[in-house]
Amino acid sequence: MRLNVGPLEVCFGGLAAVLGLMTLLWLVSLALRNASIxxxxxxxxxxxxxxxxxLLAPQGLPARKLLSALLVTVWGLRLSLYIFARNRGxxxxxxxxxxxxxxxxxxxxxxxxxxxxxxxxxxxxxxxPLLAAQLGAAPGQTILDGLGVLVWAIGFFFEAxxxxxxxxxxxxxxxxxxxxxxxxxxxxxxxxxxxxxxQWWGFFLxxxxxxxxxxxxxxxxxxxxxxxxxxxxxxxxSMAERPGYREYIESTSGFVPWFPxxxxxxxx
Numbered sequence: 001m002r003l004n005v006g007p008l009e010v011c012f013g014g015l016a017a018v019l020g021l022m023t024l025l026w027l028v029s030l031a032l033r034n035a036s037i038x039x040x041x042x043x044x045x046x047x048x049x050x051x052x053x054x055l056l057a058p059q060g061l062p063a064r065k066l067l068s069a070l071l072v073t074v075w076g077l078r079l080s081l082y083i084f085a086r087n088r089g090x091x092x093x094x095x096x097x098x099x100x101x102x103x104x105x106x107x108x109x110x111x112x113x114x115x116x117x118x119x120x121x122x123x124x125x126x127x128x129p130l131l132a133a134q135l136g137a138a139p140g141q142t143i144l145d146g147l148g149v150l151v152w153a154i155g156f157f158f159e160a161x162x163x164x165x166x167x168x169x170x171x172x173x174x175x176x177x178x179x180x181x182x183x184x185x186x187x188x189x190x191x192x193x194x195x196x197x198x199q200w201w202g203f204f205l206x207x208x209x210x211x212x213x214x215x216x217x218x219x220x221x222x223x224x225x226x227x228x229x230x231x232x233x234x235x236x237x238s239m240a241e242r243p244g245y246r247e248y249i250e251s252t253s254g255f256v257p258w259f260p261x262x263x264x265x266x267x268x
Contacts (some may be wrong), residue, residue: 007135010056014049014131015124021045022120026112035096035111036087038119043079045123046072050130057134060210063141068133068206071152075159075199082163095234126200126222128215129207136210144209152202158184158257159195166192179244187257189248193231194255197223227255 005013021041029035050072054065087093092100096115103110165183169175184191200219207215226232232255239245251263 005056005058007057010053010135011131013056014052014127017052018045018049018120018124019117021048022116023112026116029111029116030108034092035100035115036091036093038115039093040080040084040087042119042123043076043083045076045120046127046130047076047080049123049127050076050134053127053131053134057131059137060134061136061138061141064136064145064206064210065134067145067149068130068203071149071199071206072130072203075152075156078160079196086167122221122225126218128218129200129204129212132207132212132215133203133210136207136212138209138211142209144205148202148205148209150202151205152199155195155198155200155202157195158188158191158198159193162191162195177243179242179248181248181252184257186252186260188253188255190226190232190235190255191257193226194257196231197226197255 022038022045025038025041029037050069054069057065096111099111099114100107162184165185166180169178169180169182188194197219200222204212204216204219236249247263251260253260
């Protein structure tokens with residue numbers, strides 16, 4: 001049975017759903033005294049949104065709708081499971097600890113607005129290509145669909161592969177305090193962030209095939225956040241004083257994978 005729901009209802013239904021889920025997650029975070037759980041939900045939240053769009057959208061090409069839903073599910077669930085495994089038993093992330101201390105007694109409500117509502121709103125905005133892929137009525141699949149899958153696959157390869165390599169590196173006690181510069185990390189300082197951004201450009205290409213060219217702001221925003229806000233910039237600031245990291249910055253591409261550079265004064 002096909003639901004008779006218009007595009008605006010689907011769009012704002014997604015907003016209501018994600019804010020409702022974020023509110024529940026916030027209440028759990030208060031009980032646990034750990035706002036870091038919001039990071040675990042980031043990928044899974046997009047999965048929930050996309051399947052909601054899939055179920056509610058009355059139009060759209062069925063093959064494209066299913067393709068988009070499956071790719072988002074693979075990306076989002078892998079990311080959430082990885083962050084859950086990485087953070088398990090480690091307590092609250094240092095970013096939220098600092099925010100909690102600065103807010104004092106008002107943290108309980110500030111965390112709702114500054115962390116959970118903010119991330120929920122960003123999630124809804126960034127999900128625009130996923131909505132477009134579900135709603136777009138452009139007939140037939142095109143080369144853009146195939147190109148989107150290819151770009152997504154490259155991104156997934158770098159993100160999942162980079163995360164796996166880094167987890168193995170950190171699991172070896174001999175590497176404590178060392179800089180990870182092997183595998184994908186030899187060609188980019190942030191293969192996981194690059195891969196994440198690439199996958200969102202893949203989602204946009206699929207949306208573009210459905211006529212959703214206006215959603216280009218989504219991969220631009222995601223790339224900006226990964227490079228300038230919560231990803232690359234924040235991590236490199238925390239790593240700046242680690243021995244060998246300055247040389248690593250000088251020799252290795254900051255985001256887009258490329259061959260290592262020869263550092264002056266470091267051999268021939």
